[in-house]
Amino acid sequence: MRYKVPGWENYAIKIEYKDGSSYIKSRWKDPYLLTYAKSLYNRESCGNCRAKQFPRISDITLGDFWQIDTVKKIPRDIKVNQGISVILANSLKGQQIINDIQDSMKLFEIPENTFSNMKARYSECHSRSIMSEQFVKDTEKNGFSIAAHRMTNKRTLVKEWSRFRWLSFKRLIRRYS
Numbered sequence: 001m002r003y004k005v006p007g008w009e010n011y012a013i014k015i016e017y018k019d020g021s022s023y024i025k026s027r028w029k030d031p032y033l034l035t036y037a038k039s040l041y042n043r044e045s046c047g048n049c050r051a052k053q054f055p056r057i058s059d060i061t062l063g064d065f066w067q068i069d070t071v072k073k074i075p076r077d078i079k080v081n082q083g084i085s086v087i088l089a090n091s092l093k094g095q096q097i098i099n100d101i102q103d104s105m106k107l108f109e110i111p112e113n114t115f116s117n118m119k120a121r122y123s124e125c126h127s128r129s130i131m132s133e134q135f136v137k138d139t140e141k142n143g144f145s146i147a148a149h150r151m152t153n154k155r156t157l158v159k160e161w162s163r164f165r166w167l168s169f170k171r172l173i174r175r176y177s
Contacts, residue, residue, distance in 0.1 A: 031148035059094035
């Protein structure tokens with residue numbers, strides 16, 4: 001879904017069609033991504049996901065490494081803006097799996113206290129937006145385009161873009177200070 005050009009934070013959507021053409025839109029301009037980012041599509045059950053609890057029932061956890069740009073000791077050849085995945089070993093079997101595949105990947109270990117700062121990202125459920133029900137009703141009545149437009153007015157977008165830029169700047173300062 002996410003097309004990470006020009007980077008993982010400022011991602012886009014890319015759809016490639018059979019005829020070779022493609023649709024590419026920034027996360028700030030595509031109505032699907034704009035409404036997705038507002039959690040308008042989450043199911044009720046997503047707000048109480050048992051799979052996000054610790055200890056995990058899986059042997060490994062894979063995901064986007066959110067806030068990697070706040071980690072101070074990252075090897076210089078790692079391109080943070082291109083997106084980094086995190087692999088968490090949740091069991092001895094999980095650790096063995098990681099050991100078995102480590103030669104086929106570029107892995108680096110992060111300081112143990114780093115994860116405690118980000119634990120909420122990997123354990124808290126993403127609840128459904130209070131606007132979801134209204135969005136669904138509006139979509140059924142007026143169609144997706146109109147409903148999405150109503151949920152993503154310019155004033156809100158400017159506010160979110162400004163917050164995005166400020167947080168990016170803050171993380172950059174934190175990483176190099």
